[in-house]
Amino acid sequence: MKKLFSSLVSTLVLALVLPARAVIPDALPAAPEPVEDILRLQIFLDTQLFGPGKVDGRPGDITTQALKLYQRTQGLPETEVAAHTLDLSSVPEVYTTYTIRPEDLKYVGDLPSQPSAQSKKKYLPYDSLLEFLTERFHCSPELIEFINRPMKMAALKPGDVVKVPSVQPFLIEELTQIAKLPEVPEFLTRVIKIDTREKRLRLYEGEKLLATLPITPGSGHLATPPGTWRILGIAQMPTFRWDKSVLEYGVRSSSYYQLPLGPNNPVGVMWIGLNKPGIGIHGTNQPQTIGRSASHGCMRTANWDVVRLVKMITQGMTVIIEGPAPVPRPPVYAKAVKAEEVRPAEAAPPPPEPRRGLKLFFWKK
Known part of the structure; x- marks a missing residue:
């Protein structure tokens, strides 16, 4: 009886809040089955660089947030996903196909879980062709697994044809290591604004919103520092200095591991350094958690988003961060930091920790 009552209440609520032309069916399919109308909207928003987060054909706060921001820029009434009236004819097909190539295997390989072992490698690859596909699309x-049933994703090999969302592919093979991307003078008047409470980055030119992406900012003792900052430089395919002291206290020590470049580098494929030591905007090795979990100071976003953002920004630009300041640490932490062998801050430190808990930091699917 209780289960029946719950079902009736859910049906009644949907009937009350959704208009007759709603694109979401009354009975949402059990996850992970995608709703095609939501998938089409996510692909559209992703193409416009109004990031809906990961494309999955499921309703959620990140997609709704992106939709409302896009509607606002177009002078349209802001609505929930079910009630939007956007013209999505620019997305005629929600799926396309991709044939696994022999050269794709160059970016897939063994990925140790511990930084000590990772530091001994020359490259941090995808751990599977499935991970390669999820980032690419x-x-x-x-x-991916649902729309390709009964194909086994663990058994993918060159020559296999896989069904994928029709987004602009992220091409890892086009990225080379560049220590500092050149300045683009015409972008200097643009401004990045970030409110860490809404977990979203916005790029403006004057009053015009050019792009907006979901991010994961820092929180607590290592919250992303509010203030007006400047981009010092942008590095493509950076290496990464893994330092336990940074993770736990936000202070550099002499005990660390230097991790190599690659899509599974903790700061991903791009590092946008600010003139606040140790703070930047960067990619990630965990795109599925963007906008949902917390980091330890920096602002991370999906590799497929940050590579497109970098094409619209330049060093010297202003970055305005709003949100709560870091929470002061209790005295016990100060004593623990003193026990560490800490080096003086450097004028231009290498990319800092993507400041996440150790368990999530290296957890792989």
């Missing part, structure tokens, strides 16, 4: 692994 901006989507969740559950979506």
Whole structure:
């Protein structure tokens, strides 16, 4: 009886809040089955660089947030996903196909879970062809697996044809290591604004919103520092200095591991350094958690988003961060930091920790 009552209440609520032309069916399919109308909207928003997060054909706060921001820029009434009236004819097909190539295997390989072992490698690759596909096509692994049933994703090999969302592919093979990308003078008047409470980055030119992406900012003792900052430089395919003291206290020590470049580098494929030591905007090795979990100071976003953002910004630009300041640490932490062998801050430190808990930091699907 209780289960029946709950079902009736859910049906009644949907009937009350959704208009007759709603694109979401009354009975939402059980996850991870995608809703095609939501998938089409996510692909549209992703193409406009109004990031909906991972493309999965499921409703959620990140997609709704991106939709409302896009509607606002177009002078349209802001609505929920079910009630939007956007013209999505620019997305005629929600799926396309991709044939696994022999050269794709160059970016897939063994990925140790510990930084000590990772530091001994020359490259941090994808751990599977499935992970390669999810990043290439901006989507969740559950979506890839569902739309390709009964194909076994663990058994993918060159020559296999896989069904994927029709987004602009993220091309890892086009990225080379560049220590500092050149300045683009015409972008200097643009401004990045970040409110860490809404977990979203916005790029403006004057009053015009050019792009907006979901991010994961820092929180607590290592919250992303509010203030007006400047981009010092942008590095492509950076290496990464893994330092336990930074993770736990936000202070550099002499005990660390230097991790090599690669899509599974903790700061991903791009590092946008600010004139606040140790703080930047960067990619990630965990795109499925963007906008949902917390980091330890920096602002991370999906590799497929940050590579497109970098094409619209330049060093010297202003970055305005709003949100709560870091929470002061209790005295016990100060004593623990003193016990560390700490080096003086450097004028231009290498990319800092993507400041996440150790368990999530290296957890792989």
